[in-house]
Amino acid sequence: MAIAILTSGGDCAGMNPAIKQFVDYCFNKKIEPFLIYDGLEGLIDGNIKKASYDDVAGIMHEGGTKIRSSRSKRFFDLEYRKQAFENLQKHGIDKLIILGGDGSFRALDQFYKDFGIKFIGIPATIDNDIFGTEYCLGVDTALNIIREATDAIRDTSASFKRACVIETMGRDCGYLALVSAITCGAEVCMIPELDYDLEVIGKRLKQELKEGRKYIVCVVAEGCSKNRCTTTNELVRWLEEDVGIETRATILGHIQRGGNPTVYDRLMASEFVTFAIEEILKEDSESSVIVYNKSEFQFVSIDYVNSSKYEIKKELLDLARRLVN
Numbered sequence: 001m002a003i004a005i006l007t008s009g010g011d012c013a014g015m016n017p018a019i020k021q022f023v024d025y026c027f028n029k030k031i032e033p034f035l036i037y038d039g040l041e042g043l044i045d046g047n048i049k050k051a052s053y054d055d056v057a058g059i060m061h062e063g064g065t066k067i068r069s070s071r072s073k074r075f076f077d078l079e080y081r082k083q084a085f086e087n088l089q090k091h092g093i094d095k096l097i098i099l100g101g102d103g104s105f106r107a108l109d110q111f112y113k114d115f116g117i118k119f120i121g122i123p124a125t126i127d128n129d130i131f132g133t134e135y136c137l138g139v140d141t142a143l144n145i146i147r148e149a150t151d152a153i154r155d156t157s158a159s160f161k162r163a164c165v166i167e168t169m170g171r172d173c174g175y176l177a178l179v180s181a182i183t184c185g186a187e188v189c190m191i192p193e194l195d196y197d198l199e200v201i202g203k204r205l206k207q208e209l210k211e212g213r214k215y216i217v218c219v220v221a222e223g224c225s226k227n228r229c230t231t232t233n234e235l236v237r238w239l240e241e242d243v244g245i246e247t248r249a250t251i252l253g254h255i256q257r258g259g260n261p262t263v264y265d266r267l268m269a270s271e272f273v274t275f276a277i278e279e280i281l282k283e284d285s286e287s288s289v290i291v292y293n294k295s296e297f298q299f300v301s302i303d304y305v306n307s308s309k310y311e312i313k314k315e316l317l318d319l320a321r322r323l324v325n
Ligand SMILES: Nc1ncnc2c1ncn2[C@@H]1O[C@H](COP(=O)(O)OP(=O)(O)OP(=O)(O)O)[C@@H](O)[C@H]1O
Pocket: 008, 009, 010, 011, 040, 070, 071, 072, 073, 074, 075, 076, 077, 100, 101, 102, 103, 104, 105, 106, 107, 108, 110, 124, 125, 126, 127
């Protein structure tokens, strides 16, 4: 029996520990593990290799993905998916484990419908934006990187009595910005999920500055720029001209996607992969996504994952409401 693993979409910390556990666990179960390099692009190009212990030795602590990732235009095309299927056939692979976001799951769902290749999707994206799961691999590491950066930026802002605007990733989802704002003690948090009123926030900040505030930390989700009118540059202008404080902006960018996986992401990687392998080995297993809710792993259908948009839970949003008023 042969199973292959691939990583797709944005990489994240935790992918390497997952790949290592995949290989180790398969060997332990006397299953042949294969590695598909370069995500869906590699699947199309036949960049597939039987795994050895050497391929995964010493990768537990490394960020990113050793087998690399891709976003593939070609995979939307049946002709290339057929080529991908033929590549798998050459190696006798009929089961796939994919680490990625919901786009990657949709890709393999289409592939399953075309050629019957079963798969299990493991949520792995720093955005934490997949419907049906409270946690996606890589989020804890990304949050810790944002925390470290924000703590450092606060040091220099406080030294100059400045404001700082820190833009986080997350696509349309404000999860990274929200949790970072709460846990880094930000004064302002702007995310697509929460209405905010610059006039009201401005009044509060001016009063606080009058009372001796030495710095302002403003965390903003990249999704705000896309979905609303307030871009990071506009926030800088507003802080300088309306609130009256010298301001610097930092767009954290891809630094949030790299870095050594935290203990939590290493452990989650191991658990996600182990349960996924156990599930896909079952005779009656259907293609599905492994999700993590209330400290438990479960399997849900792709249709379920695609049925709705991920929403940040209200209790968490409530913790940040004072930062938007
Ligand atoms: N309906 C589809 N049919 C075929 N391929 C698809 C489909 N949807 C997505 N894909 C493929 O899946 C790839 C990964 O999707 P996407 O770029 O949205 O990232 P993702 O898996 O959602 O991860 P992230 O959240 O990190 O961006 C796409 O580049 C594309 O090749």
